[in-house]
Amino acid sequence: MAAIEHLTVGSTDPPLVEGKLRLYSMRFCPYAARVHLVLNAKKIPYDPVYINLINKPEWYTSRIPTGKVPALVTEGTDLYESLIIANYLDEKYPENKLQSDDPLRKAKDSILIESFGKVGSIMYKMYFNDIDTETFDQFLGALDDFEKELSSRGTTFYGGNAVKLVDYMLWPFFERMSMFALPDKPQFKIPEARFPCLTKWMTP
């Protein structure tokens, strides 16, 4: 049966659903998408509640210190920050492990994930058409680093020959790049030939 999805929400938090983790989310949010991907990959039952970020409910802002989505309710505790939630889920539910046991590999993946922040902020400007060609060139330059990294790993995915946590953390941002190829924004078309490994990664 399809999961019941709570749409947002007025002055009260919907009751928790027995046997499911509660995920506070927002449909367009790439950070929330990271957690949806990990929950689905690990087949963990969960109950999404979509928060209206334009008019956030008071119960949410008073509970979640950042006021942002995603947040996860688990073991009677609120967790927030997408990467922290993803790491928690991977350790708490060790079937289908999504991270390497090699600490150096994990650290390198974390650096890669963190370094995506600068690309993400330019992407939002692009979405709102608030960008000039110089900034777009910087964006492509930042993508060059991700292309180089994937090429040097020599595998289809950042996580190796299968999709791993690092891929799930990056994917929602790349997935949203397709909207920049819309006909009304031809100036922001990403040249695929410049990013052969990334292009293959995005459409394996």
Ligand SMILES: N[C@@H](CCC(=O)N[C@@H](CS)C(=O)NCC(=O)O)C(=O)O
């Ligand atoms: N570092 C956070 C970023 C989360 C984030 O920026 N979420 C946005 C939606 S995509 C949000 O909740 N914005 C509402 C706000 O900033 O008040 C994470 O990784 O979870």
